[in-house]
Amino acid sequence: MIDYIxxxxxxxxxxxxxxxxYGIGYRxxxxxxxxxxxxxxxxxxxxxxxYLREDEELYYGFATKDERELFRLLxxxxxxxxxxxxxxxxxxxxxxxxxxxxxxxxxxxxxxxGIGLKSAQRLILELKDKVVGGKGSDxxxxxxxxxxxxxxxxxxALVMLGFTKANVNKAVAAVLKESPKATLEEIIKLAxxxx
Numbered sequence: 001m002i003d004y005i006x007x008x009x010x011x012x013x014x015x016x017x018x019x020x021x022y023g024i025g026y027r028x029x030x031x032x033x034x035x036x037x038x039x040x041x042x043x044x045x046x047x048x049x050x051y052l053r054e055d056e057e058l059y060y061g062f063a064t065k066d067e068r069e070l071f072r073l074l075x076x077x078x079x080x081x082x083x084x085x086x087x088x089x090x091x092x093x094x095x096x097x098x099x100x101x102x103x104x105x106x107x108x109x110x111x112x113x114g115i116g117l118k119s120a121q122r123l124i125l126e127l128k129d130k131v132v133g134g135k136g137s138d139x140x141x142x143x144x145x146x147x148x149x150x151x152x153x154x155x156x157a158l159v160m161l162g163f164t165k166a167n168v169n170k171a172v173a174a175v176l177k178e179s180p181k182a183t184l185e186e187i188i189k190l191a192x193x194x195x
Contacts, residue, residue: 002059006045012038014090017061019046028061031071031089037063051082060086070094077119077126084114098131102166129165151176154187163195171195 005028007021014035017028028046030038038044046061047068060082062068067089074085074097088097091112100108101124109120151172158168171194175187182190 002048002050004045004047005061006043008043009038009041017046019044019061026059028059029086030061031067031086032091033067033089033093034061034063049082058082067094070097073127073130074123077123079119079122084119087114088112101127101131104128150184150187153184154191157188158191158195167195 005019005021005026007019007026009017010020010025011018012035014032015029017030017034017038018025019028020026028048030046034046038046044063046063047065049060049062049068049071051058051060060068060071062071071082071085071089074080074088075082080088092100092108096108099105104124106117106120106124109115109123110117115123154172155165155168158172159165163171168191171191172187174194175182175190179186179190
């Protein structure tokens with residue numbers, strides 16, 4: 001499997017790129033986000049998602065691992081294909097997509113060409129916990145205070161009790177904001193009062 005290709009930019013358009021590496025020109029499909037990052041560069045590294053079907057083989061390229069991870073989350077949703085995911089990443093930035101999913105902003109997601117009401121609802125339902133959990137993101141950690149081990153244990157315990165990870169993360173973050181030195185038991189008890 002190809003993780004990335006580093007080479008010279010032979011051709012670049014808003015939808016695709018030809019990246020020359022050791023005399024081989026790779027045609028790579030890209031989003032507008034990636035185009036904006038690569039525009040003007042003569043040499044670059046592109047992170048690859050290899051799309052292989054019986055009748056076609058395509059490379060999708062991304063300027064960052066973060067964008068590639070979000071693309072992979074999007075195509076994991078039933079009804080969202082690779083071209084629709086690329087359209088989403090061309091219409092909105094990765095952070096805008098994540099924030100729309102977390103905020104359950106159906107209208108923002110529906111504003112993307114090719115996404116209807118049911119697809120938007122499915123995206124939110126299937127990806128909300130994954131996006132809040134940090135997948136598809138290279139942002140800073142959710143909890144800056146407290147011991148990371150204790151925080152993780154508290155979150156795991158509360159999720160095992162049946163609460164959603166998104167709600168647990170909010171409750172634990174609020175507890176740690178008020179009581180940064182709280183013990184595991186205190187974090188769980190105070191978070192339970194908020195859930």
